[in-house]
Structure formats: C-alpha cells, structure tokens
Amino acid sequence: MTDALELDALWEDFHRVVNMTSQELAAWLRMRDADEATEPLPEQAGTPTGRHVLTILQKRRTDLTEDDLSVMRKVVDTVTGQADLENEPEPETTAEDTRRRHRLMTLGHDPLKG
Template identity: 35%
Template structure:
C-alpha cells in the first residue's frame, strides 16, 4: 500500500528548487527566449515547460490551503525536472547565461544563475 503524500514536504521541496518569483516567471514567460525552448507535443504551439511555467506562477500566488492533489502532483513533477535537468548543464560556464539549458530551467521556475 503506497504511503500518503506528505504535502508539507512536497511544498518544501518545491520552494527549494523554484527560485523565481511569480512576477519574475510572468516577465520571463513573456520573452521570445522562453517560447523557443522545450519539447512541444504534436499539434501543440506551446512547449511543455512553458505551460508548466504558467502553472508554477499560479502555484506561487496560491494559498497553500487552496492547493489540491493535482497541484501537489505538478510540484513533484517540477522538483524532479529541475533536479534531473540541473545535472545536464553545459560545461562551459561562459555559455550558461544564454544557453537553452538555462532557458529551459527558467521555464520550470529555476534560474541556475541565482
């Protein structure tokens, strides 16, 4: 039998990896760079990461008491993506500021330069 999710731990993990504010997310998601990176499902015009970024900004604005199971599931997805993707970064530190790697992470709420 699976253990019940610990929403408090999921929230803490989410807060630990998402280092951008909702306002920073909104500003970033309005850029051309944010729209150019990430995987797009067939027939979709928005990447998975860009759509996730919009949801992350909403989650950052929400009261914890208003969050539901789907919100916590998305937070777990964000934590897993950021942890996995951070390990795949470019080795040339001079390329990081304008790298697709950084831009993709920023779509998921994490700026590796912060």
C-alpha cells in the first residue's frame, strides 16, 4: 500500500510527465491504430498501457487502485528514462526521434509539447 506522501509525489510526477490531455491521448491512440480502411473502437484503441493511462487521467486521486499506481510508476520511470524533460529535442528531428516521440505519446507524453 502507498502512503499519502508517496501517493502525492507519484500523482505529481505522473501529471508532470503525462503532458497530453485525456482528449489528446484518446485521439492519438485512435489515430495510431487506424488504417486506411478501419478505425478501432475507442475503448480498444492503443496499447493496454496507453488505455490505462487514459483511464487514470479521468480519475480522481482518491479513486486510484493499486493497478493504477503500478501503471503510474511504470509510466513515470519509462518517460523519465527516455526523455530529458528539461531539454526536449530541437525542432529538426530524425526518424528515430519520431519513433521515440510516438512511443512516448502512447504513454501520454509529447516531447514536443512545451
């Protein structure tokens, strides 16, 4: 179980690294999984972790489950490990930068967002 101070810190860290709104993330997950002929149902779009992040964004802190906290920790660790939040990439990007950006966006972090 997580105590109140840990929960507060995790909540702040999560919302610092997840800089996309729930609407932006939902749209990204749908667009990412769409192809020329089909678009997935909204509740089936994206990765399981991306969908879980979207669910967490729509919750109040008091409604979080242990699964939510686990996903929040994973997202914070992944995003901070892959992104230098203090020094985001310059506007000129390479294909690897684009793939990296798309991976992070699936978790709710857009490196190009200020």
